[in-house]
Amino acid sequence: GNSVTQMEGPVTLSEEAFLTINCTYTATGYPSLFWYVQYPGEGLQLLLKATKADDKGSNKGFEATYRKETTSFHLEKGSVQVSDSAVYFCALSPPSGGSYIPTFGRGTSLIVHP
């Protein structure tokens, strides 16, 4: 079956540091890959996505590249802010029309200190 593995958290950084959160996946076919972010007391928000190999998703300074050869979709940001403190989820969705359940990672907590 499909699976998503994220690095364990929490990840603790100082403001303006470089961020990487690792995500690797196992899937049949060619899924789409997503990063979602959850701020305290809220639901998940779609941060960025990539629907095919070598696509780069980007939003709000965050980037991730769909690497089929390494089955990875690592999240990066060049300079984090305190407001980026949240839990980040990597996820995959099957191709449209399938009857598969989307798969989420366990989430990685990011804490950014001033």
Add this chain to the structure above:
Amino acid sequence: KAGVTQTPRYLIKTRGQQVTLSCSPISGHRSVSWYQQTPGQGLQFLFEYFSETQRNKGNFPGRFSGRQFSNSRSEMNVSTLELGDSALYLCASSLERSGGANYGYTFGSGTRLTVV
């Protein structure tokens, strides 16, 4: 445009009671999925409805059920509540089935259920 609306935001129930949670998806979205989120288990898929039909179901007991109306609004029901049902219940809507391969999900803010 309006986001995904879940009501109520907070709920406290007693063991053995039943509860109904409501979700109004984004206008035009026909797929509604429900997730249970707990610190120990993370996000667990409950079920997905598309055009009023349950399309997928997660590994939860029959006490958990749901339905979708013709306007795409959805409800989920939990009967005979147990302490372990305490969780954040998230509703997610999408233009497509199975989590939206092209568009992804839009989540609501969730209903925090506490069973005492």
